[in-house]
Amino acid sequence: MDRLSLNQITTKAWSLPEAVAGCAEAGVRWIGLWRDKVAETGVEEAARLLKEYDVGVSSLCRGGFFTGVTPEGSPVDGVAQTRQAIDEAAALGADVLVLVVGGVNGSLKSSRQRVADAVGELAPYAGERGVRLGLEPLHPMQCAERSVLSTVDEALTIALEHPADQVGVIVDEFHVWWDPRIEESIAAATGRIAGFHVCDQKVPLTDTLLGRALPGDGPIDHRHLKACVEAAGYTGPIEVEVFDADLWRRPGGEVLAETIQAYRDHVS
Amino acid sequence: MDRLSLNQITTKAWSLPEAVAGCAEAGVRWIGLWRDKVAETGVEEAARLLKEYDVGVSSLCRGGFFTGVTPEGSPVDGVAQTRQAIDEAAALGADVLVLVVGGVNGSLKSSRQRVADAVGELAPYAGERGVRLGLEPLHPMQCAERSVLSTVDEALTIALEHPADQVGVIVDEFHVWWDPRIEESIAAATGRIAGFHVCDQKVPLTDTLLGRALPGDGPIDHRHLKACVEAAGYTGPIEVEVFDADLWRRPGGEVLAETIQAYRDHVS
Structure with missing residues (x-):
C-alpha cells in the first residue's frame, strides 16, 4: 500500500x-x-491541502503537444504551455511532469523530430526547477492524434x-503491454x-480512449x-489510472475502495 | 495499375x-x-470465374486463430481450419494465405508460443500445396482479441x-505505420x-476495427x-483493403472507381 497512488482521473467525479x-x-x-483539477482549486490551495493531508504527488499530468496541434486539431504552443506546467509541478512538489508529446502534424518523421527538439529545449528548464520530464509513450492507436511516441524504446x-x-x-x-519488446525495453x-x-x-x-478497466479485468x-x-x-509510486x-459516473469513495482492492489483488 | 489489387472487403456490397x-x-x-465470399459462390465456380475474367488472386483471407479462441470468445481449432483454408487457396490459385493468428488466451507469452507452434505444424503442409503462409501483424489495439503478433519484427x-x-x-x-522501427523491420x-x-x-x-479510409485521407x-x-x-500486387x-453501404462499382483514383493519387 505504501506505493499505491491514485491517479485522480480514476475518480473523476x-x-x-x-x-x-x-x-x-x-x-x-x-x-x-491533473492540471484541470488543480486549476479549479488553485495551485497554492492545492499545495496547502497536500501538505495538510500529507499526501505526496507522484506526478502532474500533463505537458506536451509539441507537434503544435491539439487532439481536436487546434494550434497550440506546447513548449510554452509545458513551461507553465513545469512551474506548476515545482509549486506542487511534484517530482515528475508527464508529457503527452502530440500527434502527427506534417510527416510522422518531422513530428518526432519536433518532439525531440522540444524536449531538448525544456529539459534544462525542468532540471533547474527540480522537475523531471516523464516521456509517456501512448498506445499506437493514439499516434495520429495524441502521441507520435508509441514505444518505451522510442521514448x-x-x-x-x-x-x-x-x-x-x-x-x-x-499503452505498452502488447509490445513484444517490452521486457528488453524496460530493462534498457x-x-x-x-x-x-x-x-x-x-x-x-471498442473505445480508443476509454477502453480501460481496473487491474484484473483484462489481458495485462x-x-x-x-x-x-x-x-x-x-521503486517509486504506482499510479492506478483508469x-x-x-x-x-460513480462516487469517488466507492471507486477508490475498488481501486485499492484491485491493486491488492492484482498488482502488489 | 498492373500491381493494384482490390481486396474484396473494400467492396463488401x-x-x-x-x-x-x-x-x-x-x-x-x-x-x-475472403473465404466467406468464396463460400457463397463455391470454390470451383470462383476458380472458374477468375480464369474466365483473367483476374489473379493476390491472397486469400484468412486462416489463423491459433490461440484457440475467436474474437467473440468461442473455442476454435485454428490449425484444422487453416488446413482447409490452405486447400482452398491452392484450389483458387492463390499464392498466399493471410493469417490472423489469434488473440490472448491464457498468458500473452504462451499465446505467442502457440502461434509459433501452429505455424511450424502448418508450414510444410502449405509448402506441399504451393501456398505461402502470410503472417500478418495486426495493430496493437487488436492484440487481445485478434492477433498476438503486433509488429513486422515479431512476425x-x-x-x-x-x-x-x-x-x-x-x-x-x-497495422504498422506508427511503428518507429518499421523501416528497419521491413528491410530485415x-x-x-x-x-x-x-x-x-x-x-x-473512433473505431478499433472500421477506422480505415481510402489512401490519402489520413496520416500514412x-x-x-x-x-x-x-x-x-x-514487387507483387498491392491490395487496397478498407x-x-x-x-x-455504397455500390461496388463506385467504390472501385474511387479506389483506383486513390491508388493513382497516393500510392503508385
Missing part, C-alpha cells in the same frame, strides 16, 4: 480537495494530479540525450523510469510488468 | 462474381479474396524459422514479404512505405 482528503482517509499516500532514445534527473520515461501498462530503461501506471484493457476494446499481467520495472530500478465512463 | 467482373471491367488485374522472427517459400509476412499499412524482411496492403487511418480514430505516407517494401524486394461502414 471528485474535486482535488475531495480526492486528497479521500486518499488520506483511505491510507493512500500518493496522488497523481528512451530521446530521454538518453539528457541527464537522467531531467528526463525519464513513464511506463503505462495500457534502467535508471530512467519516472513512473509506472497500471490499469487493464477492456475486451472487446501486472505482476510481471511490475517485476520488470522493479528490476530496472523503479479512463472509464462507468467508473466516472 | 459486391458478391465474388460481381467483384471479379468489376475488376476485369475496370482493368484491375488482381483481387484479394518475421517466426517466419525465419521456415523456408521463405512457405512462410512470409504481410505488411498492412494500417527482405525476401520474406508476402503482401503489401494499403489504406489510410481515420482521424480521429504510402509512397514511403511502398518504397520500403520495394527496397526489400517486394474496412469502412460508409464505403460498404
Whole structure:
C-alpha cells in the first residue's frame, strides 16, 4: 500500500480537495494530479491541502503537444504551455511532469523530430526547477492524434540525450503491454523510469480512449510488468489510472475502495 | 495499375462474381479474396470465374486463430481450419494465405508460443500445396482479441524459422505505420514479404476495427512505405483493403472507381 497512488482521473467525479482528503482517509499516500483539477482549486490551495493531508504527488499530468496541434486539431504552443506546467509541478512538489508529446502534424518523421527538439529545449528548464520530464509513450492507436511516441524504446532514445534527473520515461501498462519488446525495453530503461501506471484493457476494446478497466479485468499481467520495472530500478509510486465512463459516473469513495482492492489483488 | 489489387472487403456490397467482373471491367488485374465470399459462390465456380475474367488472386483471407479462441470468445481449432483454408487457396490459385493468428488466451507469452507452434505444424503442409503462409501483424489495439503478433519484427522472427517459400509476412499499412522501427523491420524482411496492403487511418480514430479510409485521407505516407517494401524486394500486387461502414453501404462499382483514383493519387 505504501506505493499505491491514485491517479485522480480514476475518480473523476471528485474535486482535488475531495480526492486528497479521500486518499488520506483511505491510507493512500500518493496522488497523481491533473492540471484541470488543480486549476479549479488553485495551485497554492492545492499545495496547502497536500501538505495538510500529507499526501505526496507522484506526478502532474500533463505537458506536451509539441507537434503544435491539439487532439481536436487546434494550434497550440506546447513548449510554452509545458513551461507553465513545469512551474506548476515545482509549486506542487511534484517530482515528475508527464508529457503527452502530440500527434502527427506534417510527416510522422518531422513530428518526432519536433518532439525531440522540444524536449531538448525544456529539459534544462525542468532540471533547474527540480522537475523531471516523464516521456509517456501512448498506445499506437493514439499516434495520429495524441502521441507520435508509441514505444518505451522510442521514448528512451530521446530521454538518453539528457541527464537522467531531467528526463525519464513513464511506463503505462495500457499503452505498452502488447509490445513484444517490452521486457528488453524496460530493462534498457534502467535508471530512467519516472513512473509506472497500471490499469487493464477492456475486451472487446471498442473505445480508443476509454477502453480501460481496473487491474484484473483484462489481458495485462501486472505482476510481471511490475517485476520488470522493479528490476530496472523503479521503486517509486504506482499510479492506478483508469479512463472509464462507468467508473466516472460513480462516487469517488466507492471507486477508490475498488481501486485499492484491485491493486491488492492484482498488482502488489 | 498492373500491381493494384482490390481486396474484396473494400467492396463488401459486391458478391465474388460481381467483384471479379468489376475488376476485369475496370482493368484491375488482381483481387484479394475472403473465404466467406468464396463460400457463397463455391470454390470451383470462383476458380472458374477468375480464369474466365483473367483476374489473379493476390491472397486469400484468412486462416489463423491459433490461440484457440475467436474474437467473440468461442473455442476454435485454428490449425484444422487453416488446413482447409490452405486447400482452398491452392484450389483458387492463390499464392498466399493471410493469417490472423489469434488473440490472448491464457498468458500473452504462451499465446505467442502457440502461434509459433501452429505455424511450424502448418508450414510444410502449405509448402506441399504451393501456398505461402502470410503472417500478418495486426495493430496493437487488436492484440487481445485478434492477433498476438503486433509488429513486422515479431512476425518475421517466426517466419525465419521456415523456408521463405512457405512462410512470409504481410505488411498492412494500417497495422504498422506508427511503428518507429518499421523501416528497419521491413528491410530485415527482405525476401520474406508476402503482401503489401494499403489504406489510410481515420482521424480521429473512433473505431478499433472500421477506422480505415481510402489512401490519402489520413496520416500514412504510402509512397514511403511502398518504397520500403520495394527496397526489400517486394514487387507483387498491392491490395487496397478498407474496412469502412460508409464505403460498404455504397455500390461496388463506385467504390472501385474511387479506389483506383486513390491508388493513382497516393500510392503508385
